[in-house]
Amino acid sequence: MRRVPSEPRTGWRETVESQGLVFPVTVRPDGTERPYWNENAYYELGAAEVDQLEEATEQLHGMCLEAARHLASGAMGPLGLPEGSLRLAQASLDAGTPSLYGRFDLRYAGVDEGPPKLLEYNADTPTGLLESAVVQWFWLEDTHPDRDQWNSLHERLVAAWQDLAPRLTQPVWFAHHEGEATGEEWMTVTYLRDTAEQAGLATQGITMGQIGYNEAAEYFVGHEAQMLRTCFKLYPWEDMLREPFGRWVEPRPNPMYGTTWLEPPWKVLLSNKALLAALWHLYPGHELLLPAYLDEPHGLTEWVAKPLHGREGASIRVHAEGIEHEQPGGYGAEGWCYQQWCPLPQLDGNKVVLGSWVVDGRAAGVGIRESDGWITDDDARFVPHLIDTASPSEAQRAAWVDDDRRGPGR
Known part of the structure; x- marks a missing residue:
């Protein structure tokens, strides 16, 4: 894996922005701008590195499903969640409620530097999707049309909706939080809605604030009191369960009146940083994991303290040789997970995190972010990538996705 300086396209x-990335720059508190999309460089991955990342991603996904059941049992406490949340997550797991996608954040420096290490799993409300699936693909076609990219996100999302369709009552509602100012969440939901429509599903858009509940009939409603039978929401489960409507999110005795939520309630377990401690408990010493514990470091001499419900690096504390750092943020009252400090690889002075995507349980591609500081926060930059192999045909790419869909257990 290497970082290659590159000349940005004219009018990048x-x-x-025309491809949907309405947040191409990060506006800082002082009003200055810094590119979020950064094509002053690109990352080049070798075929062996992609193979290693793909295998690790799917292995981690399977391990996380096992960890979800461990967390749902209450063995590691309430996880800072409201009463009844674990019961809801367990019922969702038992029902086999489907999941669409997620993103692992990995520490990785290349095949010669050993296996990737899991930093966290953005399992419930992952963003960075549009730039990973669409924008960097168009960058590749414009700048290196003869090269490949580890990126089957779009094809796999469309295929996943096609596979999910028999289990979903249409229309599928797509909800985002109207208070998010950059447009990132709105565009993420808009893109996912587009993939569902390409798969042939009927859809409707809505904001979280427009969702209501009919207490007499006991079901969620959207516009004009239409019943919400299926709803994709880009909104954290831990927040939704604390709100007044949260008490109504429960398995219904009559499934005709229930709502299928995507992501499902059991994702509240995997988006919680307690997942890291659960994985280490279940798979101690595993090569893809870093030691992690709840509530205290348990003998770790260098550690990162992560709030259980933290997002975008907020409130994280670092205690390591020569580093004492605390990120601003309002998280932590819900509890902490302490993870072994493992400094990010640095390429040309940039600290690098790989976001490895999972769609319908299969590895689907990567988005690479780099930061100046040790914590990957909302000041990070997205940098496109390519693979040092020739570009396959569209027919070959489609065949790979189709082969996976017909794989074992499908």
């Missing part, structure tokens, strides 16, 4: 900002 207008180009990526």
